Amino acid sequence: MAATPRVTVLTLDQRRSRAGDDAVPGLLADLADLGDRLLRPFQRTAGDEAQAVTDDRDTAVEVVARALRSGRWNLGIGVGAVRTPLPAETRAGSGDAFVAAREAVTRAKSDLHRLAVVARPERPEAVELETVLGLWAAVVERRTERGWEVHDLLASGLSYGEAGERLGISQSAVSQRARAAGLVDERRARVLASVLWGRLLS
Incomplete structure (x- = not known):
């Protein structure tokens, strides 16, 4: 089987899963609207973890958000690359991107x-993307x-004025x-993340 162009495998592992309820069903519901933008949709892979595959940088950025x-x-x-054809089940996929995602979530x-963020083969943009996402996370x-x-x-x-009317506060307060x-820092981080992601996928 041949390798595809580079894709992103996103693996989400629930934090402190033993101390709370299973959050995977809620996650799958929350991300269901992204289904047609994913090569393979989010699916529970093992225990408290879910995984998806996409070749679209902006979809990946939205998942991060x-x-x-x-x-x-x-x-x-x-x-990285994945083996093709991709199986129907996300969790059955294989290839460099899946290996990289496993290393990354660990x-x-x-x-x-x-x-x-881990790229296979290694790319400097992976470090740059991880840095930007870390700064974005710090804001959030x-x-x-x-x-x-x-x-x-x-x-x-809504405009700032309209948001103020909705909240009952002044535009200046908004x-x-x-x-x-x-909000401005987040917007800038999101734009830069999309640019770097695009380079990683090229």
């Missing part, structure tokens, strides 16, 4: 921000509920909350 917001997952990102468990980890409230309103397409929530 949702994982960071949840705060419940160790995120292992593997980039390393993520001891990472400050619980994420890691500090965000309060009020910050997320503003984030969601602005992400829905701006202050957005600044405290690091």
